[in-house]
Amino acid sequence: MFWDWNYVWEIMPTLLRASVVTIEATLLGFALAAVLGLVMAILRMSKSQWISVPTAAVIEFIRSTPLLIQIFFIFFVFPEFGLVLPAMTAGVIALGLHYGAYCSEVYRAGLENVPRGQWEASTALNLSPYITFRDIIIPQAIPPVIPALGNYLVALFKETPLLSAIAVLELMQTAKILGSESFRYVEPITLVGGFFLIMSLVASMFIRQVESSLNRSLRNPGGDK
Amino acid sequence: MTTPMVKFDNVTKRYGSLTVLDSLNLEIAPNEKVAIIGPSGSGKTTVLRMLMTLERINDGVIYVDGEPMTHMEKNGALVPASERHLRRVRGNIGMVFQHFNLFPHMSALKNCMEAPIHVLGLPRVEAEERAAELLDMVGLGDKKGHYPSQLSGGQQQRVAIARALAMRPKVMLFDEVTSALDPELVGEVLQVIRRLAKEHSLTMLMVTHQMGFAKEFADRVCFFHSGKIAEQGAPEDLFNNPREERTQQFLSAVLEAG
Numbered sequence: 455m456f457w458d459w460n461y462v463w464e465i466m467p468t469l470l471r472a473s474v475v476t477i478e479a480t481l482l483g484f485a486l487a488a489v490l491g492l493v494m495a496i497l498r499m500s501k502s503q504w505i506s507v508p509t510a511a512v513i514e515f516i517r518s519t520p521l522l523i524q525i526f527f528i529f530f531v532f533p534e535f536g537l538v539l540p541a542m543t544a545g546v547i548a549l550g551l552h553y554g555a556y557c558s559e560v561y562r563a564g565l566e567n568v569p570r571g572q573w574e575a576s577t578a579l580n581l582s583p584y585i586t587f588r589d590i591i592i593p594q595a596i597p598p599v600i601p602a603l604g605n606y607l608v609a610l611f612k613e614t615p616l617l618s619a620i621a622v623l624e625l626m627q628t629a630k631i632l633g634s635e636s637f638r639y640v641e642p643i644t645l646v647g648g649f650f651l652i653m654s655l656v657a658s659m660f661i662r663q664v665e666s667s668l669n670r671s672l673r674n675p676g677g678d679k
Numbered sequence: 680m681t682t683p684m685v686k687f688d689n690v691t692k693r694y695g696s697l698t699v700l701d702s703l704n705l706e707i708a709p710n711e712k713v714a715i716i717g718p719s720g721s722g723k724t725t726v727l728r729m730l731m732t733l734e735r736i737n738d739g740v741i742y743v744d745g746e747p748m749t750h751m752e753k754n755g756a757l758v759p760a761s762e763r764h765l766r767r768v769r770g771n772i773g774m775v776f777q778h779f780n781l782f783p784h785m786s787a788l789k790n791c792m793e794a795p796i797h798v799l800g801l802p803r804v805e806a807e808e809r810a811a812e813l814l815d816m817v818g819l820g821d822k823k824g825h826y827p828s829q830l831s832g833g834q835q836q837r838v839a840i841a842r843a844l845a846m847r848p849k850v851m852l853f854d855e856v857t858s859a860l861d862p863e864l865v866g867e868v869l870q871v872i873r874r875l876a877k878e879h880s881l882t883m884l885m886v887t888h889q890m891g892f893a894k895e896f897a898d899r900v901c902f903f904h905s906g907k908i909a910e911q912g913a914p915e916d917l918f919n920n921p922r923e924e925r926t927q928q929f930l931s932a933v934l935e936a937g
Contacts, residue, residue: 575780578731579794579846580769589793593784 462641465632469645472628477653479546479624480611486550487610488603491557495565496587498558516555522616524548529620545617553610560602564595597668604661608654615646625649682745684709684850684882685730690739692725699725701906702739709849712876712883714893714914717903718929723886726903727852730884731774732765743771744849770798773843774852777859779835781827787814787838788823791845799846806845813841817871833864837871844875851875853885865889872896890933894918902926 497509516524529544539547568591576586615626629642683706692700700722707713715723728734730741732748740757741749748768750757760768782790791810795801801809814823817837819830827835836856843851853872857865869892876883876896887893893900894914901911902923910923921927 569780571776571778571780572782574731574733575776575782577733577769578772578774578776578843580766580798581794582766582797585793585797589797590782594782 456640458638458641461636461638462645465642465645468628468632469625469642469649472623472625473649475542475622476611476614476624479542479549479614479617479622480607482546483549483614484553484607484610486546487553487557487606490550490554492561492592494554494558495561498562499565513555513558516551521548521552521613522619524552525616525620541617541620541622545614545620545622549610549613549617553606556606557603560599560606561595563602564599565591567598568594597672600668601661601665604657604664608657608661611657612650612654681709683707683742684711684744685884686742687726688740688742690729690741691737692722692729692734693737698906700729703906703908705901705908707850707882707884709882710880712896712898713885714897714900715884715886715903716888716890716893716900716929717909720905721903722906723903724854727774727854727884727886730850731772731852732769743768770846771849772852773846773848773850774854775836775839775843775856777855779827779832779839779859781835781839781842783827786824786826787819787830787841790827790838791842794842795845809845810841813844814838816874817841818867831864832860833867836860836868840868840871840875848881850882850884853883853887855886855888857887857889888933890918890930902929904929 494509494513498506498513500506500509525545525548528539528548529541532539532544572590572594573586576590581590614624617624618627618630621627625646629639629646632642633639685705685707687703687705690700690703691698703722703726705726715726717723725734729736729749730743736749739749740747746768747757747760748765749760751760751764752758781787782793785793788807788810791813792803792806795806795809796803811820811823814820817840819834819837819841822830822834822838827838830838840856856872857868860868869889872883872885873896875881885893885896897914899911900914900917901908902917902921902925903909904925910917910921910926917926918930921930
């Protein structure tokens with residue numbers, strides 16, 4: 455028998471529990487990426503070359519090495535230096551770092567798109583650099599790049615199966631274990647693929663929704679008046 | 680003689696090999712209204728931008744209210760100002776820009792409250808009162824909740840004036856504030872500046888192409904030409920009997936254009 459429905463119903467609860475881990479890793483990893491990305495983008499724009507150049511180098515380094523190697527490095531090599539991390543933590547940090555580097559480029563585009571006049575007005579009003587970023591620049595820089603950030607959220611989500619390489623019990627790892635126990639791979643792997651397909655489509659639809667409502671409010675920040 | 684409110688002492692500004700301002704000396708008395716005119720590229724906007732610390736100077740010292748701004752005293756000598764020193768002295772100066780530069784994500788009221796709250800440390804209620812008062816003064820009492828995109832250019836520029844005034848500066852800089860406006864909106868902005876000049880003791884520096892307004896508003900007009908003050912004087916003298924040939928040429932060209 456190529457496809458066994460009984461087996462499907464049998465493994466479904468296990469897979470659903472594992473999908474929670476996948477979603478957790480996605481959300482935690484992306485939250486970290488969103489914050490790290492913004493920090494890296496701001497450091498990279500620093501007037502001091504002692505800050506901007508090393509930051510640019512780190513971003514380039516992270517973007518130019520495979521995520522899988524970064525995951526292995528954090529999980530297997532860091533303990534050599536005395537830093538032992540649980541698999542899930544190591545995985546989330548690797549995802550956050552890797553996608554943080556990508557997000558920083560998105561943020562940078564957003565930050566550079568804020569007209570120079572906004573910085574000058576902030577200086578003329580004597581706002582501190584912190585208040586200028588927090589109240590003036592970031593609120594204008596981020597809304598236009600939310601769709602691009604959303605695409606990275608979906609991309610990160612689809613890369614979480616890499617965490618199975620360090621035995622995080624997310625969907626892919628769970629499917630592999632189920633397969634090795636029953637010698638049936640068709641159902642678990644198909645179900646995992648279907649799950650990713652559905653979640654990605656839902657996320658894309660959600661992003662499009664956010665995008666169009668953003669477009670509306672960006673064009674007319676006060677609503678109809 | 681009283682201490683000048685603003686003093687440029689041999690100030691030079693270069694962009695690469697291009698000298699934009701060539702050892703400028705200019706003193707402006709407290710409460711004096713000075714109009715700066717001249718052809719484009721003569722360095723007139725740079726004067727305001729240096730005073731607002733938007734441009735670093737290459738040589739010389741700028742004093743504000745008797746205190747060096749671009750430099751600070753250290754062991755009896757003048758050294759380039761730290762960011763902290765700049766922030767303190769900059770508080771005396773407000774600026775209105777050609778392109779308004781309002782914060783597009785904030786209402787007119789919020790635009791005028793941001794700096795008083797975060798720089799002067801005013802309580803929110805007080806900042807709101809002050810902002811509302813100033814918006815009333817510029818004739819926009821009924822537009823407090825409007826966002827910049829919902830306002831005309833003239834209205835936006837009036838909000839920008841209120842926003843700068845909310846910081847209670849001693850010196851106000853106006854950088855071609857009507858150049859980006861449709862002709863029919865110029866009047867309402869000039870009206871506000873006229874009132875300001877009459878009712879407030881403010882030192883005002885204005886770069887402008889509106890010769891008629893400069894004549895009426897200013898105590899003194901400075902004509903800039905290739906990085907230097909080519910001629911200055913009371914508006915009646917400068918406009919009616921310009922001594923320098925360059926001034927005559929400029930004025931006849933501008934007046935011809937209408």
